[in-house]
Amino acid sequence: MLRIRLCEEAFVEPILAGEVRCPCHLYSGEEAVAVGVCAALTDRDYVFGNHRSHGHYLAKGGSMQEMVAEIFCRETGCSRGRGGSMHLIAPEVGMLGAAPIVAGTISLALGAALASTIRKDGRVAVTFFGDGATGEGVLYECMNFAALKKLPIIFVCENNYYATHMPIRECRVGMEIHEIARPFGIESRQIDGNDVLAVYDAGLLAVEKCRAGNGPVFLECLTYRHRGHVGPDDNVQGSHTDIRPREEIDLWWEKDPIKRFEGYLTDQRIMTQEELNMAREEVNREVTDAHDFARRSPLPRAEELERYVFA
Amino acid sequence: MSSHRKLSYSLAINEALHQMMDEDPSVFLIGQGVKSPWYVGDTAQGLLERFGTDRVIDTPVSENAMTGAAVGAALAGMRPVVVHPRVDFMFYAFDPIINEAANWYYMNGGKLQAPVVFWGIINRGGEQAAQHSQSLHAMFAQVPGLKVVMPATPYDAKGLMIAAIREPNPVVFIDDRWLYKLEEPVPEEIYEVEIGRGNVVRAGTDITVVASSFMVQESIKASEMLVKEGINIEVVDLRTVKPLDENLILASVQKTGRLVVVDGGWRTCGLAAEVSALVSEKAFGALKAPVVRITLPDCPAPASATLEKAYYLTSADIIRAVKSLI
Ligand SMILES: Cc1ncc(C[n+]2csc(CCOP(=O)(O)OP(=O)(O)O)c2C)c(N)n1
Ligand SMILES: [Mg+2]
Numbered sequence: 279m280l281r282i283r284l285c286e287e288a289f290v291e292p293i294l295a296g297e298v299r300c301p302c303h304l305y306s307g308e309e310a311v312a313v314g315v316c317a318a319l320t321d322r323d324y325v326f327g328n329h330r331s332h333g334h335y336l337a338k339g340g341s342m343q344e345m346v347a348e349i350f351c352r353e354t355g356c357s358r359g360r361g362g363s364m365h366l367i368a369p370e371v372g373m374l375g376a377a378p379i380v381a382g383t384i385s386l387a388l389g390a391a392l393a394s395t396i397r398k399d400g401r402v403a404v405t406f407f408g409d410g411a412t413g414e415g416v417l418y419e420c421m422n423f424a425a426l427k428k429l430p431i432i433f434v435c436e437n438n439y440y441a442t443h444m445p446i447r448e449c450r451v452g453m454e455i456h457e458i459a460r461p462f463g464i465e466s467r468q469i470d471g472n473d474v475l476a477v478y479d480a481g482l483l484a485v486e487k488c489r490a491g492n493g494p495v496f497l498e499c500l501t502y503r504h505r506g507h508v509g510p511d512d513n514v515q516g517s518h519t520d521i522r523p524r525e526e527i528d529l530w531w532e533k534d535p536i537k538r539f540e541g542y543l544t545d546q547r548i549m550t551q552e553e554l555n556m557a558r559e560e561v562n563r564e565v566t567d568a569h570d571f572a573r574r575s576p577l578p579r580a581e582e583l584e585r586y587v588f589a
Numbered sequence: 590m591s592s593h594r595k596l597s598y599s600l601a602i603n604e605a606l607h608q609m610m611d612e613d614p615s616v617f618l619i620g621q622g623v624k625s626p627w628y629v630g631d632t633a634q635g636l637l638e639r640f641g642t643d644r645v646i647d648t649p650v651s652e653n654a655m656t657g658a659a660v661g662a663a664l665a666g667m668r669p670v671v672v673h674p675r676v677d678f679m680f681y682a683f684d685p686i687i688n689e690a691a692n693w694y695y696m697n698g699g700k701l702q703a704p705v706v707f708w709g710i711i712n713r714g715g716e717q718a719a720q721h722s723q724s725l726h727a728m729f730a731q732v733p734g735l736k737v738v739m740p741a742t743p744y745d746a747k748g749l750m751i752a753a754i755r756e757p758n759p760v761v762f763i764d765d766r767w768l769y770k771l772e773e774p775v776p777e778e779i780y781e782v783e784i785g786r787g788n789v790v791r792a793g794t795d796i797t798v799v800a801s802s803f804m805v806q807e808s809i810k811a812s813e814m815l816v817k818e819g820i821n822i823e824v825v826d827l828r829t830v831k832p833l834d835e836n837l838i839l840a841s842v843q844k845t846g847r848l849v850v851v852d853g854g855w856r857t858c859g860l861a862a863e864v865s866a867l868v869s870e871k872a873f874g875a876l877k878a879p880v881v882r883i884t885l886p887d888c889p890a891p892a893s894a895t896l897e898k899a900y901y902l903t904s905a906d907i908i909r910a911v912k913s914l915i
Pocket of ligand 2: 408409410436437438439440441442
């Protein structure tokens with residue numbers, strides 16, 4: 279979680295300086311979801327992300343250097359500078375890609391689960407999507423088919439209460455998103471998405487069910503993005519983006535997943551504050567190294583514009 | 590005098606929407622971002638305050654259903670404008686646009702028209718990559734039953750939006766964020782730019798350059814550079830890409846004998862290919878040289894700025910193409 283947070287926050291300066299230009303949908307505040315779910319998976323399991331997938335990619339085991347380089351749009355990035363922040367991929371660890379068309383990758387995860395079923399290889403597929411994606415019909419088509427074929431897919435809805443400028447109450451009448459899966463006969467749970475252990479437990483159970491041929495599972499994880507929809511802007515009411523009440527943002531900082539887990543670790547005497555500080559320093563070094571790597575890396579060459587074009 | 594009042598391209602669209610919603614209570618606006626101060630630029634500004642949530646409807650992320658709803662409302666007697674803040678999101682809406690709206694009139698023997706405007710915004714650059722950069726006008730233009738307009742100027746943006754709203758059949762209105770800040774005098778009164786009519790925006794004798802939307806502005810820039818070198822190009826702004834203003838294109842080529850077609854879309858089966866085919870069929874005898882197409886390569890939009898620079902067309906590409914014909 280700390281790796282994701284510090285990596286995310288380290289983009290703020292380069293974005294403000296115009297050094298990072300691609301749109302970055304920061305994941306700060308939501309780390310427990312990606313980390314809790316991905317900790318329950320192995321490298322052989324599949325994950326698909328969306329526009330806000332820095333956390334999914336890192337939690338699944340993608341290289342931080344390659345991610346930072348991609349966000350700097352360098353040739354050494356995981357998508358060779360062709361994709362930017364919204365196209366993170368690490369097939370070697372099961373991260374089959376991320377893409378910003380809302381709900382666009384849900385059916386792809388469905389297909390990965392289908393592949394697993396045909397091959398009987400026990401792999402599980404996870405689709406991460408937001409509350410906003412529940413507006414797209416394809417989600418319901420996927421839930422129906424997954425239930426019909428008992429596919430090993432975990433639908434992970436990151437409910438952060440906003441879809442761009444729209445608060446969830448303006449997008450749907452029933453706010454209990456986990457209930458949308460039940461009519462399809464899908465086991466569904468609502469989880470405190472800022473409690474990494476709760477997410478992990480739910481993830482383990484879901485993975486177990488899927489591997490046993492009793493999928494799919496739907497997990498609604500309640501969480502919040504500390505930052506606004508895109509970039510470092512906080513989308514605070516009264517600012518030019520004018521969306522979220524300051525008190526709400528402050529309240530969720532109280533529920534910050536990292537703060538909570540650090541509190542747990544020290545309370546349980548698993549780690550001391552000093553050890554936590556050391557961990558933070560270590561991660562900071564990793565992040566700095568990744569930025570150095572990205573800055574040192576070459577930009578894609580114009581002559582290679584069509585390098586990956588096959589038709 | 591009103592004709593000297595300047596307006597930006599985006600506010601020209603905004604004014605058209607205000608005036609049409611005011612004039613005709615069956616006009617309404619539906620789509621993502623219409624209540625937001627930034628999502629669709631300033632094109633929707635003031636509409637919600639003035640016309641209320643019944644007629645200015647911000648929506649969940651549900652392109653297929655919202656677009657279908659606009660089509661259905663049109664069949665039920667309304668005149669909806671459905672906005673997609675990026676054309677890329679319209680793929681989810683292809684079914685109601687193409688299978689339903691475009692075909693409805695024909696496949697029901699002319700019983701019912703669908704007066705709906707499908708408004709899609711081209712929003713590219715800024716390293717947004719393949720799914721947030723596309724220009725899909727050629728795909729729409731291929732479909733029988735859709736008119737497709739692409740204004741290049743504030744004047745045309747207002748006039749074509751008004752014409753599109755008043756048109757009894759489905760119109761795809763495609764604008765471009767790169768044009769939003771462009772300003773020019775725009776009449777305050779209500780006026781239409783006729784759908785299907787192009788415009789010679791720079792008269793010239795040496796070479797015809799046919800372009801649309803943002804590429805018209807780049808072509809004008811090119812003409813200004815070229816004129817200094819004694820080359821007079823005639824810039825034809827298509828304004829409507831379906832149906833094409835064939836006579837205007839052909840007349841220009843008859844005069845110049847040389848044609849460069851510029852298009853901000855892809856090459857294969859694109860708009861430039863269509864214009865080129867038209868001229869080969871109907872003005873072959875006038876051509877003194879093969880037609881030159883300059884388009885995006887058949888390549889997805891890249892992220893990295895270095896690749897974007899190589900990918901998108903500018904006036905320099907147009908100048909090079911023109912010179913290759915001299
Ligand atoms: C098909 C489509 N429509 C609209 C958009 C614009 N858009 C980008 S993110 C987003 C909202 C997503 O909200 P949510 O799914 O809740 O994810 P969050 O950003 O909150 O993580 C929208 C509407 C898009 N990318 N794709
Ligand atoms: Mg959300």
